[in-house]
Amino acid sequence: MAEIFFPLDQSELSFTASGGSTVHRSILRSGVRVLTEHVPGAQSASVSFSVAVGSRDETNGHFGSTHFLEHLLFKGTKRRTALDIAIAFDSVGGSSNASTGKEHTSYYARVQDKALPLAVDVIADMLTSSLIDATEFENERTVILEELAMNEDDPQDVAHEAFSEAVLGDHELGRPIGGNKETIGAVSRDAVWQHYQQNYRPQDLVVAAAGGVKHSEFVALVEKELSAAGWDLGQSAAPVARRSNVQAKITRGKPLQVIKRPIAQANILLGMPGIIGNDPRRYAMGILNTVLGGGMSSRLFQEIREKRGLAYSVYSFNQGYSDASTFGLYAGCSPAKAEQVTRLMLDEFEKIAQSSITTDELELAIGNISGGLALKFESSQARMSRLVGSEMSTGEFFDLDETIERFSAVTTEQVQLLVQDLLLGERTIVAVGDVEEKTFEPFL
Numbered sequence: 305m306a307e308i309f310f311p312l313d314q315s316e317l318s319f320t321a322s323g324g325s326t327v328h329r330s331i332l333r334s335g336v337r338v339l340t341e342h343v344p345g346a347q348s349a350s351v352s353f354s355v356a357v358g359s360r361d362e363t364n365g366h367f368g369s370t371h372f373l374e375h376l377l378f379k380g381t382k383r384r385t386a387l388d389i390a391i392a393f394d395s396v397g398g399s400s401n402a403s404t405g406k407e408h409t410s411y412y413a414r415v416q417d418k419a420l421p422l423a424v425d426v427i428a429d430m431l432t433s434s435l436i437d438a439t440e441f442e443n444e445r446t447v448i449l450e451e452l453a454m455n456e457d458d459p460q461d462v463a464h465e466a467f468s469e470a471v472l473g474d475h476e477l478g479r480p481i482g483g484n485k486e487t488i489g490a491v492s493r494d495a496v497w498q499h500y501q502q503n504y505r506p507q508d509l510v511v512a513a514a515g516g517v518k519h520s521e522f523v524a525l526v527e528k529e530l531s532a533a534g535w536d537l538g539q540s541a542a543p544v545a546r547r548s549n550v551q552a553k554i555t556r557g558k559p560l561q562v563i564k565r566p567i568a569q570a571n572i573l574l575g576m577p578g579i580i581g582n583d584p585r586r587y588a589m590g591i592l593n594t595v596l597g598g599g600m601s602s603r604l605f606q607e608i609r610e611k612r613g614l615a616y617s618v619y620s621f622n623q624g625y626s627d628a629s630t631f632g633l634y635a636g637c638s639p640a641k642a643e644q645v646t647r648l649m650l651d652e653f654e655k656i657a658q659s660s661i662t663t664d665e666l667e668l669a670i671g672n673i674s675g676g677l678a679l680k681f682e683s684s685q686a687r688m689s690r691l692v693g694s695e696m697s698t699g700e701f702f703d704l705d706e707t708i709e710r711f712s713a714v715t716t717e718q719v720q721l722l723v724q725d726l727l728l729g730e731r732t733i734v735a736v737g738d739v740e741e742k743t744f745e746p747f748l
Contacts, residue, residue, distance in 0.1 A: 310329060318519075349414070355408065371483055398415035400423075464573065472628055563735070578630050591666060614637050642743050
């Protein structure tokens with residue numbers, strides 16, 4: 305299958321994907337986008353209602369609002385209490401949840417196919433008719449503060465948040481998704497209500513389902529439930545434009561940050577700007593991360609854990625968004641071994657810039673990625689998430705076969721050039737633990 309593009313001005317689109325599944329896409333007059341992937345023989349379905357607003361979109365007075373809404377939409381509507389919402393999914397053996405990202409927010413469920421109308425009814429009700437009750441708002445403020453406190457007790461999480469902020473500087477993607485104690489403590493119920501009204505509209509909404517779902521029936525169901533909730537779907541509106549997929553100018557924050565904690569391990573992150581979500585080199589990046597730090601056979605795992613026993617957890621990653629990204633190497637080790645481990649991580653990375661990866665490593669990585677993708681897309685939730693990501697980010701859809709072909713086309717030279725480009729970026733180091741800044745100064 306060739307690349308499929310989802311134009312924002314084309315109301316209907318359908319095609320057959322690998323494995324015999326059928327993808328349909330409709331844009332309603334109101335701007336609501338509805339996508340389905342029918343998987344033959346599936347007896348369950350995953351469904352999500354997603355809006356194109358994330359933590360990066362918050363402005364002064366609204367910081368923390370996106371995360372607040374993720375919690376509050378489960379706390380009751382005009383028709384249902386919080387307990388009613390929970391019982392609805394429990395009564396059919398389903399599961400429901402939500403996720404706040406830096407660029408979009410999703411409310412989703414997985415149910416038996418015959419329970420899909422119930423799932424659509426409940427999530428549509430939550431998304432359109434949340435009360436944002438003042439008492440519940442203050443209760444959730446306490447819950448979110450406890451969630452942030454829990455994250456603060458996880459040194460690896462602390463390191464990643466600080467690393468993102470350091471690499472991306474004052475770019476809005478450098479802010480933590482969940483906010484912080486100050487922003488959550490300061491935001492008002494009125495500010496969150498305003499954020500809700502401004503960003504939860506028909507033209508912002510993408511509804512996706514995968515598994516045992518029939519498109520025409522699903523579209524009718526979505527229209528019925530959104531209309532019943534009070535949305536005027538007869539009013540014409542164009543879907544919101546997708547974000548710019550052009551690399552933003554990034555001014556790095558602090559190049560070296562050590563967060564002192566009296567803990568047994570040093571949590572070390574070394575990295576620089578990575579590649580954004582639609583960069584054509586993303587397939588080479590997938591190969592790089594698999595070879596360098598993606599599993600038990602990776603270079604970092606073998607050199608640092610297996611051969612020397614210096615760390616339990618060690619890996620590499622690229623977090624790419626629409627216009628900014630981070631690339632990093634992570635290890636958790638004894639503070640006394642922090643300098644040695646940092647040197648080893650950097651050495652393995654630089655070796656690829658000097659002499660690339662081997663053909664055996666390339667073939668292993670392609671096999672690893674191909675098998676992982678095949679297993680991943682056995683899940684209706686993964687297929688649903690693929691639809692949402694394709695629609696909201698670049699508008700490009702690649703099925704399993706096309707994706708594997710693109711990874712298979714990567715060469716060792718492309719991986720080497722990618723690493724050479726990454727090494728041109730400004731280097732950042734963050735460490736959390738009982739370590740000193742002077743330990744890491746030589747690596748900058």
